[in-house]
Amino acid sequence: xxxxxxxxxxxxxxxxxxxxxxxxxxxxxxxxxxxxxxxxxxxxxxxxxxxxxxxxxxxxxxxxxxxxxxxxxxxxxxxxxxxxxxxxxxxxxxxxxxxxxxxxxxxxxxxxxxxxxxxxxxxxxxxxxxxxxxxxxxxxxxxxxxxxxxxxxxxxxxxxxxxxxxxxxxxxxxxxxxxxxxxxxxxxxxxxxxxxxxxxxxxxxxxxxxxxxxxxxxxxxxxxxxxxxxxxxxxxxxxxxxxxxxxxxxxxxxxxxxxxxxxxxxxxxxxxxxx
Numbered sequence: 001x002x003x004x005x006x007x008x009x010x011x012x013x014x015x016x017x018x019x020x021x022x023x024x025x026x027x028x029x030x031x032x033x034x035x036x037x038x039x040x041x042x043x044x045x046x047x048x049x050x051x052x053x054x055x056x057x058x059x060x061x062x063x064x065x066x067x068x069x070x071x072x073x074x075x076x077x078x079x080x081x082x083x084x085x086x087x088x089x090x091x092x093x094x095x096x097x098x099x100x101x102x103x104x105x106x107x108x109x110x111x112x113x114x115x116x117x118x119x120x121x122x123x124x125x126x127x128x129x130x131x132x133x134x135x136x137x138x139x140x141x142x143x144x145x146x147x148x149x150x151x152x153x154x155x156x157x158x159x160x161x162x163x164x165x166x167x168x169x170x171x172x173x174x175x176x177x178x179x180x181x182x183x184x185x186x187x188x189x190x191x192x193x194x195x196x197x198x199x200x201x202x203x204x205x206x207x208x209x210x211x212x213x214x215x216x217x218x219x220x221x222x223x224x225x226x227x228x229x230x231x232x233x234x235x236x237x238x239x240x241x242x243x244x245x246x247x248x249x250x251x252x253x254x255x256x257x258x259x260x261x262x263x264x265x266x267x268x269x270x271x272x273x274x275x
Contacts, residue, residue, distance in 0.1 A: 001026070003060045003061075003158075004030060004061045005028070005064060006073060007063065007069075008036050008129075013036075013129025017045045017129055019162065028054065029045070039127075053080075056081060060088070061088070062088055065089075067091045067092070067096065067097055067226050070091055071100045074112075075104055086110070086151050087112045088155060089112075089115060090115065093230050094142045095172040095176050096230050097114060098112070098144075111151045113141060114141065116140040116179075119133050120133075136163065137164050137165065137166075138167075140170060140175060141155065141168065141169050142170060180237070181234075184228060187219055187224060189242070
């Protein structure tokens with residue numbers, strides 16, 4: 001296949017590197033930063049630069065942009081993709097992106113499949129991309145009920161070839177509600193956690209617990225602002241839920257309720273053990 005990757009940041013760059021390292025597909029890259037494109041060429045992550053007029057020649061386009069940028073790109077180039085070709089994305093929310101893409105591309109004979117590679121690092125940019133970023137990771141797909149089975153298989157096969165160990169098929173709503181719990185709320189908590197004034201004293205006192213809870217506080221605020229706002233209702237539900245439970249811990253601590261505290265801690269341990 002001829003594959004085009006749009007946006008050579010951490011995710012897009014890792015797609016390029018993995019495609020070149022693990023498959024025989026041709027890989028072209030598109031990015032607004034010419035320096036990034038030249039670096040990708042230099043290290044062999046892409047075979048060439050993808051121009052707008054070349055979109056129609058690609059069998060598969062992987063759009064690796066922030067959600068709003070993804071929708072804008074698809075809107076601007078809806079008529080430029082290969083007829084009977086495939087376009088996928090890498091956004092962390094699916095409902096808004098898939099609905100927009102279906103409306104834009106379906107009428108032009110292009111198959112859009114929402115996808116979400118469950119991998120990343122606390123760093124961003126092509127410089128941090130890796131050919132093995134997706135090894136052992138999950139690859140979530142949110143096809144429509146009428147998505148062509150052969151097109152779906154093409155994307156599945158590519159994901160497996162790139163190292164993804166689990167392909168998860170779901171609908172957009174389930175994806176967004178679950179991601180609000182498994183990813184988005186974790187970023188909110190981590191980001192809020194490091195705002196304690198005690199952070200200034202942590203050096204020499206911190207070990208695994210601090211690193212685990214604070215790791216994703218170092219985020220891209222532009223991307224995560226879009227993700228949070230575009231998935232507002234599921235994220236608000238998770239925020240309300242955890243704030244309720246935190247209040248329970250506060251109340252038993254305040255009244256020095258040993259058995260109540262032990263019960264709350266036991267409940268959490270058992271839930272995690274059974275998850």
